[in-house]
Amino acid sequence: MLLPGFRPNMEMELFFERKMEMPLVGTKEMFAKAYDGGYAIGAFNVNNMEIIQGITEAAKELSAPLILQVSAGARKYANHTYLMKLVEAAVIETGLPICLHLDHGDSFDLCKSCVETGFSSVMIDGSHLPYEENIRLTRQVVDFCHKYDVTVEGELGVLAGVEDEVHSNVHVYTQPGEVQDFVGRTGVDSLAIAIGTSHGAYKFKPGTKPQIQLDILHEIEKRIPRFPIVLHGSSSVPPEIVKIINENGGKMDDAVGIPEEQLREAARSAVCKINIDSDGRLAMTAAIRKYFNEHPEEFDPRKYLSPARDALKALYMHKNKNVLGSAGKA
Numbered sequence: 001m002l003l004p005g006f007r008p009n010m011e012m013e014l015f016f017e018r019k020m021e022m023p024l025v026g027t028k029e030m031f032a033k034a035y036d037g038g039y040a041i042g043a044f045n046v047n048n049m050e051i052i053q054g055i056t057e058a059a060k061e062l063s064a065p066l067i068l069q070v071s072a073g074a075r076k077y078a079n080h081t082y083l084m085k086l087v088e089a090a091v092i093e094t095g096l097p098i099c100l101h102l103d104h105g106d107s108f109d110l111c112k113s114c115v116e117t118g119f120s121s122v123m124i125d126g127s128h129l130p131y132e133e134n135i136r137l138t139r140q141v142v143d144f145c146h147k148y149d150v151t152v153e154g155e156l157g158v159l160a161g162v163e164d165e166v167h168s169n170v171h172v173y174t175q176p177g178e179v180q181d182f183v184g185r186t187g188v189d190s191l192a193i194a195i196g197t198s199h200g201a202y203k204f205k206p207g208t209k210p211q212i213q214l215d216i217l218h219e220i221e222k223r224i225p226r227f228p229i230v231l232h233g234s235s236s237v238p239p240e241i242v243k244i245i246n247e248n249g250g251k252m253d254d255a256v257g258i259p260e261e262q263l264r265e266a267a268r269s270a271v272c273k274i275n276i277d278s279d280g281r282l283a284m285t286a287a288i289r290k291y292f293n294e295h296p297e298e299f300d301p302r303k304y305l306s307p308a309r310d311a312l313k314a315l316y317m318h319k320n321k322n323v324l325g326s327a328g329k330a
């Protein structure tokens with residue numbers, strides 16, 4: 001059994017061990033620069049080598065700061081050690097300031113284990129809990145993480161849609177009246193809000209006008225000036241990519257996303273982090289479907305994973321340059 005007196009030393013040890021392992025960065029400085037510069041940092045989900053390469057090569061070519069996100073689903077798919085080593089390779093290969101962030105952490109223990117294994121940032125998602133319980137859980141995670149210089153993202157409001165293990169049928173927009181209290185009492189470093197973005201590729205009903213609630217965002221900005229805001233579920237589901245999927249045997253007729261000009265506008269405001277995942281999935285799927293359709297005789301995975309990786313890189317270069325405004329900001 002450990003004596004209470006030994007705890008500070010153990011904490012120090014872990015602190016230095018973490019610093020030695022991989023030169024990852026937290027979000028604090030990234031967000032301060034993004035806020036002042038009127039742009040947002042792309043937070044892209046990683047699941048395998050081709051995805052990590054596509055994303056980080058795009059960022060390197062444009063010198064864009066970057067947040068790589070790992071979800072519980074990614075850890076289940078790829079295994080924690082593989083993901084960590086792939087991210088380490090990306091840090092070495094690109095020399096970029098990279099933040100490794102836990103996406104949708106749902107418990108204190110999960111956040112703690114990510115801190116202990118080298119993450120530089122975590123999200124604790126208590127948005128499904130009653131307000132006071134969300135505050136209690138988020139505060140607990142913040143108290144632990146800040147000892148190790150790990151930044152924490154909290155969430156208020158509920159996003160609709162499905163992504164890995166996160167799902168909800170309804171939107172519950174963030175109430176601007178709650179943000180100041182939540183941020184003050186939890187000590188979070190950034191806040192994810194629900195203003196009409198959603199997870200997945202089917203964000204709006206076909207025939208309706210896709211629109212996020214920028215008025216709620218501006219109201220929140222007024223209540224917590226200079227505080228970094230995060231948007232989840234911000235894929236635009238480009239029609240030209242969905243078209244390639246459908247022309248090559250896919251079936252995604254009603255897929256609709258957030259218009260890129262609305263995201264660009266959000267990025268100019270207090271929004272410092274924009275999460276994009278579905279668009280990357282679509283780009284890879286379109287490239288692979290097209291390749292198989294045009295080369296039915298091929299069976300070498302490198303042949304179809306190469307164009308998938310290239311498509312992902314092209315997509316994220318476009319996002320960094322034209323949507324987030326993060327190109328040249330690393």
Ligand SMILES: [Zn+2]
Nearest residue numbers: 104232233275
């Ligand atoms: Zn999310």
